Amino acid sequence: MSTRKLRVTIWNEYVHEREIPAIREIYPEGIHGCLRRFLSQDESISVTCVTLDMPHQGITRELLNNTDVLIWWSHARQDDITDETVQLVKDAVHSGMGLIALHSAHYSRIMQALLGTTMTLHWRHGDREKLWCVCPAHPIAQGIPACVDIPEEEMYGEVFDIPRPDDVIFIGWFAGGEVFRSGVTFTRGMGKIFYFQPGHEEAPVYEQPEIQKIITNAVHWAAPACRQDAPPQNIAD
16 A cells, blocks of 8 residues: 655745856755755655746645645745735645745745744854754654754844744854754644754755755654645635
8 A cells, every 4th residue: 555755845936046156056956956856865755846937936726735845945036925825825834734944934925924923033144053953852853963063054143033933943053153043843723834044045055964854854744644625715826
């Protein structure tokens, strides 16, 4: 008897990799291509990639109805995401779809709509990060060392305007002295949400084995045990 694979959809803005040669050199297939490559090594996961420049911004109700976990990476064009796209994703999370928001996707309209805060933080370009695991019993932290060294990263610092998380799994410490809640979880409706800070586009952070393991763990954690149909909305797919 075969077991259905976890259906993961990676949504990537896919702007920096096409417009900036130095970033394209790091991620020649796009950030989504890197994420797809390592997630596809898990035989229990199937991966679909969509990007902002696709019809309907890559997001339709049919796609989300066939997605167990949505991974979202965005930065340069956060404000271009339409109300329709936001509502479709919000409804899907409430009905049980998992959501993993990576790096600058903290400030996406998706996360603002789901969590209800500004999602603002302090930041500085370029730093070194030590990612400390402070909740080693959590499923997302399984197989992760107590500290992961990230040689090049963008500094994100407190105060981070988020509601109280269900769990704080990772705390980042930066060479400049700042700290940040770098890996946190939330529940909205029936859906699980994981925000994970590492992943600045100018450094090959997603090539680090520990970072790949965290994201893979998060996919399995966020996958719904059951899924309700999303409520109908007056939105054209």
